[in-house]
Amino acid sequence: MFDQQARLDRVLARHRDAIVVEPVPGRPALIRRDEILVSGQDAGAAESLVRRWSDSRHDERGVTRLRLRAAAKVDVCELAAGLGGGAGARVADGRHHRLSVSPNHLVHGQPMWWSGPADLPRPAAPVPAPEAAAARRDVTVAILDTGLSPHPWYADAQWYREQRAEVEEVLDADLDYELDAQAGHGTFIGGVVLRHAPTARLVARRVIGGDGVGDELDVIRALGWLAERRRRADVVNISLGCHTYDDRPSPVLARAIAALGRRTVVVACAGNTATDRPFWPAAMKPVVGVAALDGEVRAAFSNHGWWVDACAQGVDVTSTFVRFDGTRPPVRGIDPDLFDGYATWSGTSFATPAVAGRIAGLAAAEGLDAVTAADRVLDPAAHPVLPDLGVVVGSGERLGREAVTAHTE
Structure with a gap:
């Protein structure tokens, strides 16, 4: 490790x-x-x-x-x-x-300490862009992260052109010719959201740097900006967070989230320290905290506990990524740090947008408000539930109720 x-x-x-x-x-x-x-x-x-x-x-x-x-x-x-x-x-x-x-x-999305991805991104083969189905209403998903770099999946979309200059990711801030530890994190998350909600309009704000570190103030500023927008986000994805000095939620951050209003659903990652220690803002009551699955069981790195609301696949997720060629030489004809727009990565950071995307996709397809869509996606009567991991969302729903029952005995 x-x-x-x-x-x-x-x-x-x-x-x-x-x-x-x-x-x-x-x-x-x-x-x-x-x-x-x-x-x-x-x-x-x-x-x-x-x-x-x-x-x-x-x-x-x-x-x-x-x-x-x-x-x-x-x-x-x-x-x-x-x-x-x-x-x-x-x-x-x-x-x-x-x-x-x-x-x-x-707050951290990276380095791999108390939060963030559980491993390093690896180059992946191209993935076909999701096909947009008919939508009954427009849905906006806000991504508070490292930014959003251009990608063929959305580079020509109006919603991206409107914000490209201000949100594009910084890939090598320290100028060492290596991809920064978490550069591409926001772009990766954007792709996961679009796989589940192809018609979603993404709104990005940079709250952490390419090293994956920011602070509570940066997150609160972004939440304040969202609260003031004429068209508020339906879903907010926060694939980062922190432990607090007293293991209680920051009252300042809690008020900023409350200011978004009751029609906005906030989804946040549970963190990657394999502990039940509350991780914020995921552990806040109004927030949907998301853990990671590895197949049908909890990913070894994923946090868990009474405060986790949902779980989704978080191991070897493939999604959109930045373009970058690092300094490492090819090994047996494979360049380990040549990224051409796609990557495979693991972490609760990437289970989170699967849940956010599923909520946004259902809201768009059926013309629901985000809260109603979230209630359906997270309905424990309709989906399997795992102890300390919450409702199973997405591909993990193949886990049968017999397996859930066996897991709890």
Whole structure:
């Protein structure tokens, strides 16, 4: 397997303001040093309470980032817990108001540490583009990820031309002539969605870099942008996430998701650490958390637990990818890093768009709203259910109820 510590060291070397915190032994998290996030309506009260340590304030789309002076050596986890636990601002009757405050957690799709793909992408042969069937209504799927590079499946589509310049993936940000660790992740996910919902209109936002690392603030900004759009997304795919310092959902991120409204379905990956530790935002109640199957059983890398809602195939998935030729030489006539628009990859990241796509495809085909479509796709009375993995979606539905029963005994 992979050297997780080495990958962590590379993340910390590349993101100098990131630190590992571990308030609970054995349950680490990554955060931005000396930063706290506050929901917009609580920004003034929070700033007043931390003014002795405050360095700067930045407001954007319903979220405020407060930077604290490094010299003050503030424990931002302890500070967030205090402000959010009742030690916040006083309201008119003198009682304390719990503020929506969180450290700025790093979110990951990659490197393969706490999240993201479970292996490296491998070049694959071309896959025929999905054929668009008749649709009773237009459906929009938002993909918050690394971006979306041009591909024959959709390069000429109007929805892609409208956003191409701002969302195209960065393939080699560090200029080492190698494909960045997670470059192509968003493009791969887009292809999986289209296989299940060929008529879907995809809307992409870059929230993590080619190294697969971003932060909670980037995700909240993107969610805020989606909430403000005249035409909101029917389904939002988030194939990334994090563990939090207290294993509870970030209240700031939770409010950003709630702001999308009840007509939007958010689908997120359960993570790849083979643990039942909650992974956010997948573990949030309004979010559909997705685990990965390997055939008829849980993929060895997939997270699992009471908080997982669904599962789909996540091993050796083939989809759209970027074009890139790395520096490694061919071996027995096969070039291991020559990508020509297609790849095979594994991870809960790629089970997630199968579920998102299935919801979007059903909504388009039958003229349903996304919530109704999700209820049907995730109906435990109509589909097999696996303990700690939720409803089986997609190709995994060949798993019979006898196998499910045997698995639970």
